[in-house]
Structures are given as C-alpha cells and as structure tokens.
Amino acid sequence: MLLRNRLFLLLSASPSPKPYPFALSLKTQLVFSTRSQNRRPHATSASKTSKQSQTVSDTARFVRTVLFVPPGVDPDEVTEDMILPGSNIVVGPYAGHSQIKEVEFVKSSGRAKDCPKDDRPEFAILGRSNVGKSSLINALVRKKELALTSKKPGKTQLINHFLVNKSWYIVDLPGYGFAKAPDVARMDWSSFTKGYFLNRESLVSVLLLIDASVPPQKMDLDCANWLGRNNIPLTFVFTKCDKMKVAKGRRPDENIKSFQQLIRENYPHHPPWIMTSSVTGLGRDELLLHMSQLRNYWDQ
Numbered sequence: 529m530l531l532r533n534r535l536f537l538l539l540s541a542s543p544s545p546k547p548y549p550f551a552l553s554l555k556t557q558l559v560f561s562t563r564s565q566n567r568r569p570h571a572t573s574a575s576k577t578s579k580q581s582q583t584v585s586d587t588a589r590f591v592r593t594v595l596f597v598p599p600g601v602d603p604d605e606v607t608e609d610m611i612l613p614g615s616n617i618v619v620g621p622y623a624g625h626s627q628i629k630e631v632e633f634v635k636s637s638g639r640a641k642d643c644p645k646d647d648r649p650e651f652a653i654l655g656r657s658n659v660g661k662s663s664l665i666n667a668l669v670r671k672k673e674l675a676l677t678s679k680k681p682g683k684t685q686l687i688n689h690f691l692v693n694k695s696w697y698i699v700d701l702p703g704y705g706f707a708k709a710p711d712v713a714r715m716d717w718s719s720f721t722k723g724y725f726l727n728r729e730s731l732v733s734v735l736l737l738i739d740a741s742v743p744p745q746k747m748d749l750d751c752a753n754w755l756g757r758n759n760i761p762l763t764f765v766f767t768k769c770d771k772m773k774v775a776k777g778r779r780p781d782e783n784i785k786s787f788q789q790l791i792r793e794n795y796p797h798h799p800p801w802i803m804t805s806s807v808t809g810l811g812r813d814e815l816l817l818h819m820s821q822l823r824n825y826w827d828q
C-alpha cells in the first residue's frame with residue numbers, strides 16, 4: 529500500500545462525528561452526561577454503576593468519533609490535556625521536534641513533474657485564492673515575506689517548494705476559485721494542481737485552508753470531497769480566526785460550526801481541524817506539532 533494511503537486511512541479512521549467548533553472538553557462531556565443522568569430519581573447503587581459505565585462509554589465514543597487520535601494513542605486513554613487547544617487533534621508519541629530553524633526557497637514549478645525529485649516528506653497548502661495560504665506559510669516559518677502575499681487574489685501561480693530544516697517541504701500552491709483574475713493569472717486548476725495531488729508520492733498531507741471569516745463556500749466543500757475521493761489525507765486549517773468583525777452576520781466560530789456541519793453531511797470521515805490566525809499567531813505552534821507527528825509517522 530502506498531505510504532500516502534496508509535496515512536489517509538489513519539487520518540480518516542474515525543466515523544462521522546458531531547460538529548464541535550472549539551477545543552473539546554472531555555470534562556464538559558462528562559458533566560453533560562452526568563447531568564442528564566442525575567435527572568433520574570432514586571438512583572440505586574446498581575444504577576450508579578451503570579451510570580459510571582455509561583459515562584465511560586460516552587466518553588470513549590466521544591473520543592473515537594470527534595477527535596483525531598494519532599497512531600500510538602489508545603482512544604480509551606485520551607485525556608483533556610492531550611488535545612491541542614482550538615482543534616480536535618490529540619498529541620501522540622510521534623509528536624517531536626516541531627520548531628523551524630531554517631527555511632529556504634527551493635524552486636517554483638509549472639508542472640507536477642517539474643517538482644523536486646527527492647523523497648523528503650511534504651505538506652501542501654491549499655485553499656481558495658486569498659484565503660491566507662502564503663500568509664500562513666510566513667507565520668509558520670516566522671519570515672514576513674518568504675511566500676509572497678497580496679490583497680489581490682491570484683498572487684501565487686506556481687507550485688512553490690520551501691525546504692524546512694533541510695528535511696521536509698512546505699508547498700505553496702495557487703489558489704482555486706478565482707474567476708475574476710486576468711487571463712494571465714487564471715489557470716486550469718483541474719489539470720495543473722490536480723496533477724500534483726494525484727502524482728506526488730511524498731505528500732504527507734494537504735492543509736486545506738478555510739476562511740473562518742466568511743460562511744461555508746461550496747467550492748471548499750467540493751475540494752474537500754475531491755481530496756477524500758482520491759484518498760488524499762487532509763487537515764482543515766481555519767484561517768483569519770482573528771477577524772471578529774461580523775461578516776455577513778456571522779462570527780468565525782459560527783462559520784466554523786456551519787462548515788463542520790456540512791462536512792459531516794458530505795464527508796464520511798471527519799479529518800483533523802485547527803483554528804489559526806496569521807495575524808495573532810493563534811494555532812501556529814499547535815499546527816507545527818500536529819505536522820511533526822504526521823511527518824514522524826510517515827518517516828518511520
């Protein structure tokens with residue numbers, strides 16, 4: 529089996545979950561299930577025992593269905609402090625060194641077959657034009673202008689490889705869904721970038737960026753579905769979570785919740801997700817830690 533497929537199975541191992549937009553509290557879940565049972569009158573000691581096992585099984589089900597549980601972690605032993613804040617991601621034994629010491633631009637490629645040919649693992653940053661792909665890369669590597677950003681959509685037009693710590697790649701991709709670009713900036717995303725996804729053996733995971741400051745967009749759901757159908761592992765990275773000004777009547781947390789509800793309807797398995805902001809640095813260290821555990825599992 530392709531290593532990539534092994535990772536896909538891993539990332540999609542949990543059945544369809546309930547949508548939880550924020551850091552998930554096992555304690556809260558326990559409180560909820562205990563509260564509802566406490567409404568029953570005259571609890572006997574036998575019913576207390578069944579109450580406890582009910583609570584445990586509720587918790588186990590919650591862990592299996594809502595959280596991303598990485599390899600090496602027993603879902604029954606997940607505790608609240610193992611969950612990365614602002615995400616559904618559990619940290620496991622493969623998480624390791626995650627900080628970025630050095631990064632260098634390697635090359636821009638116009639075609640998938642022109643990409644670097646070594647086997648170093650890589651993460652592809654994908655999302656709509658203007659969602660914040662280049663900004664996220666700059667925030668991860670803590671360099672202001674490594675990847676070029678712009679208020680105008682369509683800035684990134686090639687597959688750009690950045691080598692991190694001489695051992696793995698971050699790949700900045702052109703955005704999809706930009707209809708208003710001038711001809712020179714418009715491209716056939718389906719033949720250009722899809723070729724990259726379908727042929728890139730060293731792709732550990734796609735980070736699919738979703739703008740949390742706007743309501744769910746059909747093209748993002750279509751993209752997630754396309755990746756799922758093609759067995760390409762993904763992590764949802766919600767961007768612009770700092771934009772608390774209400775856009776079209778919804779706050780980022782409400783938009784994230786709606787997006788997750790739609791994913792639940794359309795996507796058989798719920799992948800890992802995390803909230804970020806390239807402006808405030810929210811989620812940066814957590815995302816790097818998540819990437820380290822995927823990478824280290826891939827590398828073994």
Ligand SMILES: Nc1nc2c(ncn2[C@@H]2O[C@H](COP(=O)(O)OP(=O)(O)OP(=O)(O)O)[C@@H](O)[C@H]2O)c(=O)[nH]1
Pocket residue numbers: 655656657658659660661662663664676677678679680681682683684685701702703704767768769770771804805806807808
């Ligand atoms: N408030 C806020 N603005 C952001 C954030 N991330 C990106 N932006 C802004 O969004 C705009 C687009 O950012 P880019 O990083 O160039 O987006 P991109 O996805 O690389 O765009 P293309 O290369 O055109 O596909 C810029 O004006 C950024 O400053 C964020 O986390 N918060």
Ligand SMILES: [Mg+2]
Pocket residue numbers: 661662663676677683684700
């Ligand atoms: Mg860009």
